[in-house]
Amino acid sequence: MASATITPLAALRALREHLIAGKNVSVEDEFLVFYDVGGTENHRLPKHSATAYYSKKLDKSYDLLAVYTCFKHETLSFSDYVLKCREEKAAMVSTVDKKELVAYLKGDIESSLQILDANGQPTTKRGEKDRRSGAKKTREDAKESSSVKKRKMLQEQEKEQEQPRPQKQDKTLSQMETEAKMKRMMDKEYVIRTRTTVLDAHKTKFDNVIQTLELVNAETKEKIEKATKASALVATTTARKNNCRYID
Structure with missing residues (x-):
């Protein structure tokens, strides 16, 4: 069932929430179809619906098809991505916009200065974005520091295992002293x-x-x-x- 007219910001957020939840999305004719976890169609939106994500270079926003195609083929090289966009007849997302857009769709960041409201203003202030980015960076640094410590600990354990263990003495000191005494006694025998x-x-x-x-x-x-x-x-x-x- 096609949804009624939807605002650009709502269209972008609907796609983001669906992707973060791990639900399936597909392109069928002129629509972007959203499915629930069981595979049943939930709703659909016109694939060329405008979103609130604006290009840094161009004074226009990307439509749903361009945003979804960018997310779906994020791991491709630039040349392969261009071919896919031509094949699926989707607008290309600029390389300067791609990284932040994909991060937003994955839920790695909560907002972006390129997401504009109906008045053309960023939905988040720069200071708020910086604070969120700083908090995320702090978490990443803490995680990286923990990983470094674990890696260092494992390396130290491997070094200890590689060090040769001291060889066990064949004879104890008391045994050697006893043998020396016996030798002296044997030397004195007639x-x-x-x-x-x-x-x-x-x-x-x-x-x-x-x-x-x-x-x-x-x-x-x-x-x-x-x-x-x-x-x-x-x-x-x-x-x-x-x-x-x-x-x-």
Whole structure:
């Protein structure tokens, strides 16, 4: 259902409230159609209805279609935006007006000096706008400061995690002292030397090795001689016994 005649300021505010609420808007023939949350048509306005948003360069206001097209394609590059305006047959919003207009439609700012009333006067005074802008800037600065603090804290935590942790000592001080005592005790122990261990002794010299070999050889020779004599004695005794047996 088409709405009755609407003032430029009311048309602009109606579009702004609808967009801030996240409700859908579409262009159908010669109308700008406003839908509710459920997708049902709420009302419609002539798309070329004048709004209260005036251009800084031109002494005229933008119509509803120009304002909505600017909002809908705010992320496009300038050249792509120009093509869209030609395609949708919408008037272009100047680049000097675009930023503040989009901010107003999003609800980032409450008013603008470019929004004029029926008498052609700004609907907000410059001082009031400056105060609102200052309050918004203060909130943004506080938010940015909080973000910086959080970012700094995260960086410090990452640095702490990257620092190498001290390696765990393999042995405690008490264990090292105990081992030192045991070593001193072992050094004082008497080592029994044999023909085998003498070769492994830490004080072994070449002369000692030769003497040891000579000693081993002498002992071996002595054992062989004793074994030979014992064998000979056994053989002699056996022969005598056999001779005595034959004589008998």
